[in-house]
Structures are given as C-alpha cells and as structure tokens.
Amino acid sequence: MTQQHPKVDYITSIPIAKKKDKITALGWFLLIIPATTFGLGVWQVKRKIWKEQLIKELDKQLHMEPVDLPDDLSQLSQMEYRLVKLRGRFLHDKEMLMGPRSLIRPDGGETQGGLFSQRDSGNGYLVITPFQLADRDDIVLVNRGWISRKHTEKETRSLGQYQNEVELTAVVRQGETRPQFTPDHKDGQVYLYRDLNRMCKSSGAQPIFLDAVYDPKAPEGSPIGGQTRVTLRNDHLSYLVTWFSLSAATAYLWHRQIVRRIPF
Known part of the structure; x- marks a missing residue:
C-alpha cells in the first residue's frame, strides 16, 4: 500500500522594503527647539565680545x-x-x-x-x-x-x-x-x-x-584713594555654554526620536 504524503505548496516570500517614514509636521516643528537655543548661544557670543570690549573702553577712560x-x-x-x-x-x-x-x-x-x-x-x-x-x-x-x-x-x-x-x-x-x-x-x-x-x-x-584717585602725597592716615572698580557684570560665558549645551542635547534627542525612531 502506497503511503500518500500531503501536498505542500512552497511559496517563496520576498520581503518588500518598507518605505522610510517621513518626518511629520510636528517633527519639523520640534526642530525649532535646538535651532532656537543654538541661535541664543550665538547671540551670547556676540554679547560677550561686546561686553569685554566695553570693559576695556571703560578701563581706558580711567587712564585718560x-x-x-x-x-x-x-x-x-x-x-x-x-x-x-x-x-x-x-x-x-x-x-x-x-x-x-x-x-x-x-x-x-x-x-x-x-x-x-x-x-x-x-x-x-x-x-x-x-x-x-x-x-x-x-x-x-x-x-x-x-x-x-x-x-x-x-x-x-x-x-x-x-x-x-x-x-x-x-x-x-x-x-x-x-x-x-x-x-x-x-x-x-x-x-x-x-x-x-x-x-x-x-x-x-x-x-x-x-x-x-590715589594720591601718593596724602598724609599718613588719610583715606587711600583709587578705589574705583569697573563693575560691569559679564556672565555671558556661562550663558553661551548653557545655550549651546541645550542646543546639542535637544538636537540629539530630535535626531534619535524623529529621524531614527529609536525609543527610550
């Protein structure tokens, strides 16, 4: 008695590449965050240069x-x-x-x-x-x-x-x-x-x-002149480091989440 085997149909499947997901409008909108913080960092660089120049000019006035x-x-x-x-x-x-x-x-x-x-x-x-x-x-x-x-x-x-x-x-x-x-x-x-x-x-x-101003001929015990401090705050270095750091961090997150779609 001849044993019959069930008929098996072999179907060769070729995976079709998925079309790459497009970046949505929301994704492009979120790009504003790293772009804006980068712009603020550039602005603080300019402010730092301006403040340092101003301090030099004021110090120069003290010697005019x-x-x-x-x-x-x-x-x-x-x-x-x-x-x-x-x-x-x-x-x-x-x-x-x-x-x-x-x-x-x-x-x-x-x-x-x-x-x-x-x-x-x-x-x-x-x-x-x-x-x-x-x-x-x-x-x-x-x-x-x-x-x-x-x-x-x-x-x-x-x-x-x-x-x-x-x-x-x-x-x-x-x-x-x-x-x-x-x-x-x-x-x-x-x-x-x-x-x-x-x-x-x-x-x-x-x-x-x-x-x-300081008077070298002042009598002993007199107040000592020349106590002028050029008191202009110059915190722009810390500001620009902060903004550029935020820009780098948010740009990395945007690329990971929006472009590469890698979940946390």
Whole structure:
C-alpha cells in the first residue's frame, strides 16, 4: 500500500522594503527647539565680545587726561568712569562711611576683606564726604578712599581732614540699586552701597558721586584713594555654554526620536 504524503505548496516570500517614514509636521516643528537655543548661544557670543570690549573702553577712560568738571552737572550722567578735576573744600561734619570693603592697593591688587573678615589690614570702609565746590553753591559726594576699621573715627586720622580748599582729580560714578539679599543700611552714617537718594538727603548734596584717585602725597592716615572698580557684570560665558549645551542635547534627542525612531 502506497503511503500518500500531503501536498505542500512552497511559496517563496520576498520581503518588500518598507518605505522610510517621513518626518511629520510636528517633527519639523520640534526642530525649532535646538535651532532656537543654538541661535541664543550665538547671540551670547556676540554679547560677550561686546561686553569685554566695553570693559576695556571703560578701563581706558580711567587712564585718560582729566577734564574740568562741567558747569552743568547733569552732563555727568553720561560720563561714568571719566576723570574730572574739581576744586572746593570738604564738609567733614557730614562724613559718611560705606562698607565693609576690601582695599584696592595702588598696584591694582586687592586685599581679602569682607563682611565677616576681622583683619584690619584688608577690611575697612570707604569715606564718603560732601564736597562744596569752589565759586558755586553745588555740593557733590566724594569717595575719598579706603580706611581700616581702626580708623573709622575722624580723630584717628586728623592729618587727613583737610580744612582748606583743595583740588581733586576724581572718577565719575553712578548710584547703585540695592543688591539682592543686601540688608538695609545700619544707620545714617554707614551705607552698604551707593544709595544716592539717602546719601544726598542726609548731606544736602547733589546726586553726583565721585571716586578720588590715589594720591601718593596724602598724609599718613588719610583715606587711600583709587578705589574705583569697573563693575560691569559679564556672565555671558556661562550663558553661551548653557545655550549651546541645550542646543546639542535637544538636537540629539530630535535626531534619535524623529529621524531614527529609536525609543527610550
């Protein structure tokens, strides 16, 4: 008896390649994220270059020849960091202190000092004194310079308390807004920052603030001038690193999810 085998049909199947999935409109829209963050990174590069150039220009102004104090004091609002010459006398009875501050030495170095430092050699205050201009009624504020903690009382530096008319060279400065987390001033004599409104109200001065330059001939115990800091924030390096990092991360995610369709 002949055994019959079931008939088997062999069908050869050739896989047909799938058509590559197209990127949807939503996928293209999401590309905006890495593109935008990259653009912001490029913008911060330009801002960094601009800020560094501005700081150089302001520092250059500190070494230019001084000009006479203008008759119209309002012009000083456009002259920050310019050197000016002025003549008059100090009103020591209305003297104020600002600090604590570290000392900027004549060579440009800076001592370590601050709110919690107790070292007299590096920690002290700036002496802010109203200055009556000669041949006019205007009074301006002059930062005469730095003193240590042990010289905060006027009697300890009597040789530097000029009573006669003097001529000064000083740097034009602007007022400051209250820095974040900075407490209020201790009293009407010690200030934590250049609060022109309160300083002028208590002294009767115009809202003009000048930093006296360093005077090597000043008597011993006098405030040490030359305490000008070019205070322009330059955080653009950290900003551009942040934006470029976000751009790289989001570009990688976009390529993985939208182009290659690789799930996490």
